[in-house]
Amino acid sequence: MSTEKKKKFLQGNEACIEGALYAGCRFYAGYPITPSTEVMELMALSLPKVGGKFIQMEDEIGSICAAIGGALAGEKAMTGTSGPGFSLKQEALGWACMTEVPLVIVNVMRSGPSTGYPTGPSQSDVMQTKWGSHGDKPTITLVPASVQELFYETIRAFNLSEKYRTPVIVLFDEVIGHMREAITIPEPGEVEVLERRKPTCPPEDYRPYAIQNGEVAPLAPFGEGYRFHVTGLYHAEDGFPTANQQYIHDTGMRLVNKVEHNQDDICENEELFLDDAEVVVFAYGVSSKSAKFAVKELRAGGVKAGLLRPKTIWPFPSNALDKVVAAGNVKKIIVPEMNLGQIYGEVQKVVAGRCEVQGIFRVDTEPIHPKQIMSAVLGHQVEPTVIPDEVLIERPMDG
Amino acid sequence: MTTQVTARTVPYKEKKPFDYSPFLRKGKLPHIWCAGCGHGIVLKSLLRAVDATGIAKDDLAMVSGIGCSSRTPGYVDFNTMHTLHGRATAFATGLKLAKPRLKVIVATGDGDAMAIGGNHFIHACRRNMDMLILVYNNYIYGMTSGQASPTTPEEKISTTSRYGSIEPAFDICELAKTAGATFVARGTAYHAQELEKTLYEGLMHRGTAVIDILDSCPTYYGRFNKYKNVAEMMDKIEKDGTVSVAQAAKLSPEKLEGKQLRGILHRSERLEYCDGYKNLVDRVTG
Ligand SMILES: Cc1ncc(C[n+]2csc(CCOP(=O)(O)OP(=O)(O)O)c2C)c(N)n1
Numbered sequence: 086m087s088t089e090k091k092k093k094f095l096q097g098n099e100a101c102i103e104g105a106l107y108a109g110c111r112f113y114a115g116y117p118i119t120p121s122t123e124v125m126e127l128m129a130l131s132l133p134k135v136g137g138k139f140i141q142m143e144d145e146i147g148s149i150c151a152a153i154g155g156a157l158a159g160e161k162a163m164t165g166t167s168g169p170g171f172s173l174k175q176e177a178l179g180w181a182c183m184t185e186v187p188l189v190i191v192n193v194m195r196s197g198p199s200t201g202y203p204t205g206p207s208q209s210d211v212m213q214t215k216w217g218s219h220g221d222k223p224t225i226t227l228v229p230a231s232v233q234e235l236f237y238e239t240i241r242a243f244n245l246s247e248k249y250r251t252p253v254i255v256l257f258d259e260v261i262g263h264m265r266e267a268i269t270i271p272e273p274g275e276v277e278v279l280e281r282r283k284p285t286c287p288p289e290d291y292r293p294y295a296i297q298n299g300e301v302a303p304l305a306p307f308g309e310g311y312r313f314h315v316t317g318l319y320h321a322e323d324g325f326p327t328a329n330q331q332y333i334h335d336t337g338m339r340l341v342n343k344v345e346h347n348q349d350d351i352c353e354n355e356e357l358f359l360d361d362a363e364v365v366v367f368a369y370g371v372s373s374k375s376a377k378f379a380v381k382e383l384r385a386g387g388v389k390a391g392l393l394r395p396k397t398i399w400p401f402p403s404n405a406l407d408k409v410v411a412a413g414n415v416k417k418i419i420v421p422e423m424n425l426g427q428i429y430g431e432v433q434k435v436v437a438g439r440c441e442v443q444g445i446f447r448v449d450t451e452p453i454h455p456k457q458i459m460s461a462v463l464g465h466q467v468e469p470t471v472i473p474d475e476v477l478i479e480r481p482m483d484g
Numbered sequence: 485m486t487t488q489v490t491a492r493t494v495p496y497k498e499k500k501p502f503d504y505s506p507f508l509r510k511g512k513l514p515h516i517w518c519a520g521c522g523h524g525i526v527l528k529s530l531l532r533a534v535d536a537t538g539i540a541k542d543d544l545a546m547v548s549g550i551g552c553s554s555r556t557p558g559y560v561d562f563n564t565m566h567t568l569h570g571r572a573t574a575f576a577t578g579l580k581l582a583k584p585r586l587k588v589i590v591a592t593g594d595g596d597a598m599a600i601g602g603n604h605f606i607h608a609c610r611r612n613m614d615m616l617i618l619v620y621n622n623y624i625y626g627m628t629s630g631q632a633s634p635t636t637p638e639e640k641i642s643t644t645s646r647y648g649s650i651e652p653a654f655d656i657c658e659l660a661k662t663a664g665a666t667f668v669a670r671g672t673a674y675h676a677q678e679l680e681k682t683l684y685e686g687l688m689h690r691g692t693a694v695i696d697i698l699d700s701c702p703t704y705y706g707r708f709n710k711y712k713n714v715a716e717m718m719d720k721i722e723k724d725g726t727v728s729v730a731q732a733a734k735l736s737p738e739k740l741e742g743k744q745l746r747g748i749l750h751r752s753e754r755l756e757y758c759d760g761y762k763n764l765v766d767r768v769t770g
Contacts, residue, residue, distance in 0.1 A: 112582055133768040138581050138761065143607040147574040150567065150604075154547075154578025157565065158586070162578070180568055307563040307579060308586045310542050314509075314558055316566035325512055325558060 104239030159306025205450025362391025522699025553620035570601030630704030674722035
């Protein structure tokens with residue numbers, strides 16, 4: 086095997102697929118929607134070549150349901166979409182959380198409620214990944230901020246979904262999805278890929294929802310002798326419906342806590358100049374690109390600015406944020422988002438009045454400019470931010 | 485190379501007496517169905533038909549949506565999935581595509597398959613993926629206590645058609661056939677032995693098979709529509725309201741008026757989806 090790493094010039098959506106295939110994804114069901122369509126088209130091209138299964142379903146609900154079916158057959162499965170399609174997937178997403186089926190869902194965010202602005206970026210679905218489906222449920226959501234990172238984070242998404250037996254959402258926006266960057270594709274084996282744990286006990290002893298050492302039992306693929314039952318109703322360790330309130334309570338708690346209590350394992354953050362930072366920018370995804378630029382500019386000018394960039398937005402990285410605030414230097418935290426403050430509220434909850442929290446919100450489909458962030462840090466306008474009109478008008482409106 | 489399960493060479497043979505226990509999860513009984521509900525009769529016919537095919541339980545999967553009928557998978561000792569209202573065929577499509585050697589049975593109700601799941605249903609028929617879709621058709625939403633369904637006949641009473649339904653009912657078989665299903669049949673709980681044979685044929689079919697099974701919901705449909713008891717209801721709807729395909733050939737159009745046909749109504753051959761997919765993979769990788 087050559088030790089020379091493969092270099093590729095890829096769009097974010099393409100890198101996501103490269104990551105998925107690297108992780109062993111062999112099943113994809115989807116429905117076209119801008120700006121995630123390339124994810125699906127590339128799967129249609131790639132999967133048959135590696136003996137994987139691809140199917141275009143009749144809608145997004147069918148897509149996620151088919152992907153879950155594929156996952157229960159034992160495959161690493163994926164579905165991808167954007168805002169309106171993600172709305173349609175919510176009920177089945179909850180089903181996969183409840184039944185503890187590993188699955189990766191890609192959501193390339195577009196702007197606004199409803200059809201909104203299909204070709205414009207936004208970060209409008211952050212809360213939907215957490216609360217979009219009814220009931221309290223476990224949520225793991227990764228928010229990569231570059232094409233290379235998207236590749237790695239997609240692999241990590243598959244690993245986490247297998248490890249915790251739960252759906253994982255890879256959440257990015259139109260900018261990351263369509264941006265092209267030169268990325269390195271590692272050799273097989275270079276990046277860890279977790280395979281699904283399968284039961285080794287005799288079929289008659291198999292309890293698909295039994296907890297051993299704090300972990301849920303391995304998941305047997307359908308058709309391999311284990312003949313178990315899967316239901317979205319609250320179920321006992323054997324997988325069959327139960328009305329036992331103690332059990333319902335325990336399961337409800339366990340489902341959420343298997344993610345919340347493992348924040349340190351699941352959450353990854355990038356930290357920049359945090360040691361002595363007095364103003365910290367808390368930014369993720371596309372907005373973190375501007376934030377990083379701004380922080381570096383400010384540091385060059387002698388301002389004690391720092392960056393905390395979560396790569397995992399759910400579970401919310403409260404431990405990492407709390408550490409930064411507890412250190413005592415920080416006077417202000419700035420949260421730039423292409424929405425109206427979805428994560429700003431979460432930051433406020435953790436900060437709990439210990440320092441000032443300021444949001445920069447933007448929903449006009451234009452990424453937040455580094456100068457907006459610099460102005461917020463400095464407390465005065467660096468230079469007025471101009472959004473050229475033609476940027477808003479000239480983009481194609483398709484859907 | 486075929487992706488099919490166990491060679492199904494076993495010809496249909498009725499077994500008397502029949503031992504249901506190897507197919508049931510007895511620890512999960514009694515079932516939730518009301519006295520007089522037809523769903524249990526359908527289940528019995530199904531298990532007998534399954535036995536006649538000789539397909540191993542490990543190779544059988546049953547996928548259902550939500551409803552009384554959709555509780556069936558919980559009672560049978562196959563690989564089973566109780567999914568979301570209307571979505572069973574979509575889950576089944578993914579399962580079957582990922583593992584074509586499984587024989588997949590979809591258990592669904594008239595509301596589940598025809599209303600909320602209508603889109604998945606017609607597209608499943610169009611694809612002709614090998615699966616047997618059983619619509620337990622009791623012309624009403626049983627689980628949610630008796631609202632009108634897409635198969636509630638005109639003028640019939642439900643909790644949401646208190647003055648008689650003003651909507652025409654779907655003909656499930658016509659819909660399935662038009663959408664491309666390659667095996668379409670109708671049976672009733674009243675004709676349990678005939679149903680068993682129809683189910684056997686449906687299981688042996690390779691492609692999307694749809695069986696519309698008329699069965700009774702005495703608790704809601706029967707009570708609201710003033711049938712004296714289950715027997716009267718089954719007599720009027722399932723016995724007198726249907727004729728077999730063979731009988732129908734001998735009857736005048738006047739005599740056939742208002743009657744539904746029973747038996748295998750349509751059978752055709754067309755490339756099965758998973759075979760088509762395999763051909764595609766061979767072409768791409770070959
Ligand atoms: C998304 C969603 N909508 C509505 C319901 C409520 N619901 C449960 S079962 C059912 C109807 C079941 O009727 P049918 O499919 O005819 O089956 P039956 O109970 O008569 O066997 C409905 C509307 C649900 N569970 N999920």
